[in-house]
Amino acid sequence: MDIYFYNTLTRKKEKFEPIDEKEVRMYSCGPTVYKDATIGNMRTNILNDLLRRVIKYNGYKIKHVMNITDVGHLVSDGDEGEDKMLKSAREEHKNPSEIAEYYTKLFFQDLQFLNIETPEIVCKATEHISEMLEYVKKLMKNGYAYETSTAIYFDISKLDKYPILSNLNLEDQKAGARVDIDEEKRNPADFALWIKAPENHLMKWDSPWGPSYPGWHIECSAMGQKYLGEQFDIHTGGIDLIPTHHENEIAQSKGATGKIPARYWIHGEYLLINGGKMSKSLGNVYLVKDIIEKGYNPLVYRLFSYSSHYRNKLNFTWEGIDSTAKSLERLKNGYKLHLSGNEDIDDSVIEDFEEKFNKAINDDLNMPLAMSVVWDVVRFTKKNPKLAELLKKFDSVLALKIDEQDSTFSDIPSEILELVEKRKIARENKNWAESDKIRDEIQSKGYVIKDLPSGEVSISK
Numbered sequence: 001m002d003i004y005f006y007n008t009l010t011r012k013k014e015k016f017e018p019i020d021e022k023e024v025r026m027y028s029c030g031p032t033v034y035k036d037a038t039i040g041n042m043r044t045n046i047l048n049d050l051l052r053r054v055i056k057y058n059g060y061k062i063k064h065v066m067n068i069t070d071v072g073h074l075v076s077d078g079d080e081g082e083d084k085m086l087k088s089a090r091e092e093h094k095n096p097s098e099i100a101e102y103y104t105k106l107f108f109q110d111l112q113f114l115n116i117e118t119p120e121i122v123c124k125a126t127e128h129i130s131e132m133l134e135y136v137k138k139l140m141k142n143g144y145a146y147e148t149s150t151a152i153y154f155d156i157s158k159l160d161k162y163p164i165l166s167n168l169n170l171e172d173q174k175a176g177a178r179v180d181i182d183e184e185k186r187n188p189a190d191f192a193l194w195i196k197a198p199e200n201h202l203m204k205w206d207s208p209w210g211p212s213y214p215g216w217h218i219e220c221s222a223m224g225q226k227y228l229g230e231q232f233d234i235h236t237g238g239i240d241l242i243p244t245h246h247e248n249e250i251a252q253s254k255g256a257t258g259k260i261p262a263r264y265w266i267h268g269e270y271l272l273i274n275g276g277k278m279s280k281s282l283g284n285v286y287l288v289k290d291i292i293e294k295g296y297n298p299l300v301y302r303l304f305s306y307s308s309h310y311r312n313k314l315n316f317t318w319e320g321i322d323s324t325a326k327s328l329e330r331l332k333n334g335y336k337l338h339l340s341g342n343e344d345i346d347d348s349v350i351e352d353f354e355e356k357f358n359k360a361i362n363d364d365l366n367m368p369l370a371m372s373v374v375w376d377v378v379r380f381t382k383k384n385p386k387l388a389e390l391l392k393k394f395d396s397v398l399a400l401k402i403d404e405q406d407s408t409f410s411d412i413p414s415e416i417l418e419l420v421e422k423r424k425i426a427r428e429n430k431n432w433a434e435s436d437k438i439r440d441e442i443q444s445k446g447y448v449i450k451d452l453p454s455g456e457v458s459i460s461k
Contacts, residue, residue: 003058003362005234006311008242008265009165013364016264018233023061025232026052027224027262028119029241032069033103034088037110039286039301039316040271040278044238046302047268047310047365049116051236053397054361064119065227067220070100071125071203071213086202096203100126110288113298115399123223125214129205131222132214135256136193144255145193148184152194152209154251157187165250165265166243191248193218217248224261225253235262239269272315291321299400300325306367306398326424328400333417334378335391335402341383350386353377357394374398416447420459423449 003016018024028048031037037045052062071085089096111118125132136152139145144158156162192215197204204211224232230253237246246265253261270277273284291301304324308314353373360370374394377387395402419442426434442449442459449459 001058001358001362003054004364005264005266006364007263008267009260009263011167014264016233018060019231019263023063024055024234025228026055026062026064026234026236027220027228027232028064028066028235029220029237029245030066030068030122031103031107032084033100033107034084035103036287037103037107038271038278039288039291041238042110042114042288042301043271043305043314044236044268045111045116046114046305047266048119048236049114049399050310050365050367050397051234051266052117052119053399054365057358057397058362062120063228065121065123065224066119067223068100068104068122068124069216069219070096070104071219083203089202097126100124113288113292114302115299115401121227123227125219125223128219128223128226129214131226132218133194133205133207135218135222135225135252137208139193139252139255142255146186147209148182150182150184150196151192151215153182153185153190154193154248154255155186156189156191156251159251159254162189162251163243163247164260165247168243191215191217191244191251193252217245217252220245221249221252221256221261224249225257230257230261231259232262234264234266236266236268239267242267268310269313272313274317275315286316294318294321296321296325297328300328303328303331303398303400306371309368310365330421330424331374331378331391331400332402332404333421335388337417337421338378338380338383338388338391339385341385341387343382343384345380345382345384345386347386349380350390353387353390354393361397370394370397416442416445416459419445420449 004013005016006013031041048064048066052064055062085096085099089099092099094102108118136145139154140147140152143155145152145154147153194207194209194212194214196209197211197213201211201213204213224235235246235249250260253259272278273282273286276282276284278285288298288301292298300321301324304316304321305314307320307324353376356376357370357373360366360373363369374391377391377394380387392403419438423435423438423442426432426438439449447459
């Protein structure tokens with residue numbers, strides 16, 4: 001079955017045709033490890049993981065590269081301001097390497113909580129300084145870069161078109177310097193490739209231009225080329241990276257190789273919090289650990305992310321998480337009910353469900369539609385292990401661990417789980433009398449059901 005992705009580069013949905021028919025090569029912009037990754041950051045990582053799972057589901061091998069920015073970054077997404085790594089080191093009274101190590105560990109812990117696969121290659125910026133230096137030298141040699149008293153800049157006037165990814169008016173673009181605007185720049189939108197370090201700068205390396213450190217964008221260009229070649233299949237990232245970071249990656253690649261590095265550019269939209277922006281000033285910056293501390297399985301957030309297409313904004317509310325927690329529990333129970341069923345079904349039922357699911361995920365990762373198919377399988381009247389097996393196959397994409405029952409449910413008979421499901425439906429319909437009747441029936445069979453603050457239930461003898 002053909003796969004289609006929306007390509008930010010061409011601004012249209014396109015049939016996916018990998019360079020190598022057997023292996024898909026993909027690059028994802030990883031974290032800047034100077035602070036905790038938010039659930040907004042994790043929405044992008046869930047997208048990356050979902051994408052690679054869909055690719056593998058379709059029979060391809062994958063070579064996925066993700067960078068770790070441990071060399072520094074900017075306070076401003078507009079590519080200017082104070083180095084974030086150094087600022088964090090100063091505030092936490094640690095050196096930059098200690099900061100990077102600490103937050104890198106937390107990042108991978110969050111990936112594990114969300115059942116996100118680790119890319120085949122994870123590369124740290126600090127371990128690829130030589131590759132970055134060679135890349136800058138090549139840009140200088142090719143006439144796309146020039147030196148000022150403070151930095152080595154990329155000369156955008158040498159390109160046939162800039163920008164080409166964001167399609168913004170150049171006058172609306174920010175100056176693009178990693179430090180304060182340099183009056184020696186030839187063009188306001190020229191951006192720093194390499195920056196000459198002040199004497200007291202904590203992170204610097206020897207270079208042909210003296211002690212210095214890399215600009216923000218050069219690391220991805222250098223590491224992408226090293227591990228994936230001059231041109232690869234897919235480049236991913238959050239939508240915030242389009243106008244600056246990814247635009248400048250493309251510029252660098254065109255200057256060094258004459259090619260746009262990736263054929264397909266896939267970007268995830270923002271996560272909103274209660275309809276607004278996530279920010280420290282509003283006190284609504286949430287982490288994966290906040291979801292866990294409230295008593296939820298972190299995979300609830302993963303399932304929650306499937307409620308909206310990745311190219312649409314997703315509005316996070318605790319009420320939404322509450323509802324999704326119940327849905328995840330119902331999904332797991334539905335799997336178990338099919339697993340213990342013995343009613344006959346026609347193989348055409350399986351084939352129809354699978355075709356619909358495949359069509360949904362291959363249509364630009366349409367997860368709301370894919371989940372509607374999943375729920376049709378769960379609610380299918382006849383219970384049969386073949387449907388459980390199908391759900392487990394779908395879970396290779398969903399990554400919700402539907403076959404791993406919560407410990408409180410691990411030894412609960414299917415008869416009781418069916419009653420629990422009926423009670424949940426009654427409560428959602430505010431049919432309290434029916435809910436109480438079913439609860440009493442559960443208790444008459446020797447089980448006690450308790451409603452938890454998280455919205456889930458516990459069952460015990």
